[in-house]
Amino acid sequence: MLEKIGDEVLYYLEQAGRMGIFLFTCLLNAVRPPYKISPIVRQIHFIGHRSVFVILFTGTFTGMVLALQGYYTLRRFGSEALLGSAVALALLRELGPVISALMVVGRAGSAICAEIGIMRNSEQIDALECMAIDPYKYLMVPKFIAAIVAMPLLTSIFDVAGIVGGYLVGVSMLGVPAGSYFQEMYRSVVWADVEMGLVKSLVFGLLIIWIATAKGFFLHLERSGGFGAEGVSRTTTSAVVLSSVAILVSDYLISAILL
Amino acid sequence: MKETNNIAIELIDVERSFGTQQVLRKVNLVVEEGTTTVIVGPSGQGKSVMLKHMLGLLRPDRGQVLVYGQDLARLGKSQLNEVRKDYGVLFQNAALFDSMNIFDNVALPLRERTEFGEDEIRDCVEEKLALMDLDGVNEKYPAQLSGGMKKRVGLARALVMNPRIVFFDEPTTGLDVSRSNEIYRLFYQTQARLKYTAVIVSHDVPKIFKLADRVALIANGVVEGSMTPEEFQLSEDPNIRSFVRETMGPLYCSKEEETCGL
Numbered sequence: 001m002l003e004k005i006g007d008e009v010l011y012y013l014e015q016a017g018r019m020g021i022f023l024f025t026c027l028l029n030a031v032r033p034p035y036k037i038s039p040i041v042r043q044i045h046f047i048g049h050r051s052v053f054v055i056l057f058t059g060t061f062t063g064m065v066l067a068l069q070g071y072y073t074l075r076r077f078g079s080e081a082l083l084g085s086a087v088a089l090a091l092l093r094e095l096g097p098v099i100s101a102l103m104v105v106g107r108a109g110s111a112i113c114a115e116i117g118i119m120r121n122s123e124q125i126d127a128l129e130c131m132a133i134d135p136y137k138y139l140m141v142p143k144f145i146a147a148i149v150a151m152p153l154l155t156s157i158f159d160v161a162g163i164v165g166g167y168l169v170g171v172s173m174l175g176v177p178a179g180s181y182f183q184e185m186y187r188s189v190v191w192a193d194v195e196m197g198l199v200k201s202l203v204f205g206l207l208i209i210w211i212a213t214a215k216g217f218f219l220h221l222e223r224s225g226g227f228g229a230e231g232v233s234r235t236t237t238s239a240v241v242l243s244s245v246a247i248l249v250s251d252y253l254i255s256a257i258l259l
Numbered sequence: 260m261k262e263t264n265n266i267a268i269e270l271i272d273v274e275r276s277f278g279t280q281q282v283l284r285k286v287n288l289v290v291e292e293g294t295t296t297v298i299v300g301p302s303g304q305g306k307s308v309m310l311k312h313m314l315g316l317l318r319p320d321r322g323q324v325l326v327y328g329q330d331l332a333r334l335g336k337s338q339l340n341e342v343r344k345d346y347g348v349l350f351q352n353a354a355l356f357d358s359m360n361i362f363d364n365v366a367l368p369l370r371e372r373t374e375f376g377e378d379e380i381r382d383c384v385e386e387k388l389a390l391m392d393l394d395g396v397n398e399k400y401p402a403q404l405s406g407g408m409k410k411r412v413g414l415a416r417a418l419v420m421n422p423r424i425v426f427f428d429e430p431t432t433g434l435d436v437s438r439s440n441e442i443y444r445l446f447y448q449t450q451a452r453l454k455y456t457a458v459i460v461s462h463d464v465p466k467i468f469k470l471a472d473r474v475a476l477i478a479n480g481v482v483e484g485s486m487t488p489e490e491f492q493l494s495e496d497p498n499i500r501s502f503v504r505e506t507m508g509p510l511y512c513s514k515e516e517e518t519c520g521l
Contacts, residue, residue, distance in 0.1 A: 115358075123354040130314050131420075132343040133371045134336070 011223060018221070022214045026144050029137045039142035040149075047108045047143070047209075048150030052157060054107060055100050059158035062095055063087060063165025070166075071174050080174075084181035085188035087166035091159045092189065092197045098251050100158040101204035104151065105243045109212040112143060113239040116216025117232040125217070140213050144206070151205025152198050159197065196258050203254060207246045215239035265292035266325075267424055267456045268313055270482075273322035275308060282308050284480040285322070290473075292423075295450070295457040296485070297467050299502070300477040306460045307351075309477060310428055313458065314348065315339050326424075344372065347417030347425040347455070351432060353409040355401040355416070361388070362397040365416045372420065387415040391445060407438035411445065418449055425450075427459040439463065443470060464506040468492070476502055 070086045116139065119125050128135045163185070170176040219235050220227075268290040275283040282305040290296045300306050311317040312324050315331045324331045326342050334342065355364050365384045369375050375383070388396070391411040401409055410430065417425055430446070431439035447470065450457060461467045468474060468488035475485040478498045484491055492503055 119356075122352060122357070123350050124356055126311075126314075126316055127348065127350060127354040127356075129316060130343055130346055130348040130426075131368045131372070132340040132346075133368070134340070138371065 015218075018218060019210070019214050022217065023210050025136050026140045026210075026213070029134065030141045030144055032137075036142075039138075040145050043142045043146030044150050047104065047112075047146050048154060051104055051107050051150070051154055054103055055154050055158050056161045058099060058103055059096070059161030060165035060168075062099055062158075063091065063162030063167075064169045066090055066095070066162065067166035067169035067174070071170055071176065080176050081180040082184050082188075083166070083170045083176050084163075084183070084185035087170070088159075088163055088185040088189050089193060091162040091166075092193045093255075094251070096159040096162065097155045097197050097200035097204055098247060100155045101151065101201065101208060101247045102244060104147075104154065104205075105208050105212075105240055105247070108147075109208045109243050110236050110240050112209070113212040113216040113236045114232055116213055117219040117235050120217060120219045121227065121232065135217075140217075143213060144209050147205040147209035148202060151208070152201040155197060155201035192258075196254070199258065200251060200254050203250055204247050207250060208243050211243045211246060212239050215242070266290070267292040267327060268458070269323075269325040270309070270312070271323045271325065273309075273312060273319045273324060275305075275312065275317065275319050282480055283312075283319070286477070286480070286482050288475055288482050288485055290424075290456060290458055292456050293454060294472040295459065295470055296473045296475065297459045297461055297471040298475050298477060298482075299461060299464055299467070299506075301502070302462075304477050305480055306477055307428060309482075310426060310458070310460050314346065314426060315343065344420070345423040347420065347422035349410065349413045349417045349425070349427045349430055351429040353401070353413035355409060355412055357401050360398050360400055361393075361404070361412050364401070364412060365419055368416065368420050383419060384415075387419050388412075390418075390449065391415045407434050407441060410434065410438075410442055414442070414445060414449070418453060418455075421453060422455055424456045424458065427457065427461070429461060430459065431461070431463050439466070446470060464503075465492075478502065 066087045067083060070083050070090075071080060074080050074082055074086065116125075119139075125135050125139075128138060167178070167181060171178045171181050215235050215238065219231060222231065222235055224231075224234060266289055268288070270286050270288040273283050273286040274281070286305075286309060288296075288298075288309075298306055298309065308317065312319055312331075313326070315324075315334075318332045327345075329338075329342060331339060331342065355361075356367065359367070362384055365387060366380050369380045369383055385397075388394070391414060393408065393411055393415065396404065396408065396412070401412070404412065414430075427446070430442050434442065443466070446457070449455075457470075459467065459470070468491070471488050473485050474488050474491040476483045476491070476499050483496050483498050484494060486494065491499060492507070494500060494503075
């Protein structure tokens with residue numbers, strides 16, 4: 001029994017150590033020359049540009065439901081005029097970064113984990129190493145930089161879409177005056193709220209790409225067996241779950257620190 | 260056999276275990292420069308593990324892997340990459356980058372490791388693809404090619420930097436006889452032209468012997484032999500004898516056969 005617990009602890013410690021060294025190596029390679037722009041642009045296109053539609057869509061609906069729920073809650077206290085402020089603060093501080101990060105996990109994180117996992121399984125990563133091409137520099141760094149650049153931008157797009165969605169429901173459907181919707185928003189939102197959202201989105205971007213790439217890269221070392229199509233699917237699932245949990249846990253921690 | 264004394268690769272008492280299973284126990288092997296060394300052996304005996312040690316993808320638990328006198332286990336990442344600049348590798352399943360077209364696959368080492376312009380890269384890639392009798396495949400993706408063509412693209416990629424040592428991991432596995440012969444012919448031609456040292460891991464006995472200067476058998480984690488194909492086939496070593504008998508039939512093992520003809 002004790003031996004089993006020890007084995008478990010050692011396994012997780014080893015995994016954590018591996019992931020830590022992986023992150024360090026990626027970040028170190030990111031600041032080391034040579035710098036190649038075109039792979040980074042390609043990855044920003046994949047992680048960022050191709051997520052814009054889903055982010056616009058979910059952002060709008062999140063803003064709409066926030067306005068709907070917020071309106072009926074605020075009306076009980078006779079403060080419907082504060083709707084703009086409630087929608088904007090909830091989006092900027094919490095929902096914008098968290099939901100857009102969860103969307104990016106589902107859309108790009110899973111794809112990146114599967115891509116790297118398949119490359120590992122089909123010896124493509126070994127082939128890179130044998131060609132004296134550093135897989136960290138060649139494969140990981142463009143993805144890391146792209147995620148760190150794209151995530152705050154996507155979050156900002158989500159926030160704007162949400163505010164517009166809130167306007168559609170609150171002002172156009174429920175009759176909150178347009179002036180007070182924006183006036184209250186302008187009055188209550190301060191830079192610290194925007195900053196909190198940006199810090200969160202940066203951290204989430206890093207977490208998503210770290211977990212997705214590391215899980216794929218170390219697929220062959222998975223205890224459950226990372227071989228074949230099933231191994232890739234299992235590892236991708238676990239990367240998505242782990243990323244989602246990490247986003248929610250770190251969301252709490254960042255809020256607690258910054259508030 | 261080509262006469263040469265320079266040692267390209269030397270394995271000294273290499274040991275390696277995975278968990279409780281010891282795959283390599285005191286493996287010793289010398290690969291001389293300019294020669295072709297073929298490593299044969301039954302499946303699951305550590306051929307690929309041995310190859311991965313030579314490539315620096317695995318590190319031995321004990322022992323040394325020397326490439327031109329440098330111990331791979333003691334090298335840092337950048338020094339290891341320097342050693343690997345002399346390498347070309349043809350993987351068992353070719354390991355082409357499946358999201359890149361054929362041209363980009365072959366061009367990748369040139370783009371990442373040289374300062375060549377696109378024109379020079381195009382010339383080099385097209386020269387190597389032509390050498391492999393591959394025309395009109397530049398824009399295709401690996402999934403659109405047959406197994407034999409993939410191997411030829413893999414060989415073009417392995418040779419594009421004019422390496423000093425080329426490793427072949429089961430170069431003809433999964434190919435029919437004529438496709439295998441094609442790969443052997445290309446190997447023979449390119450080696451004659453580029454003069455590289457070759458290390459081939461293969462099952463294809465006895466055909467592979469025709470290409471070999473040296474043959475080594477790995478069985479039970481130990482390397483036996485490293486001798487000329489003729490010596491290998493006539494060896495008295497019980498492991499080699501049983502391998503030869505198993506793969507080539509009793510023909511070569513009979514006393515009469517050994518004393519007359521061979």
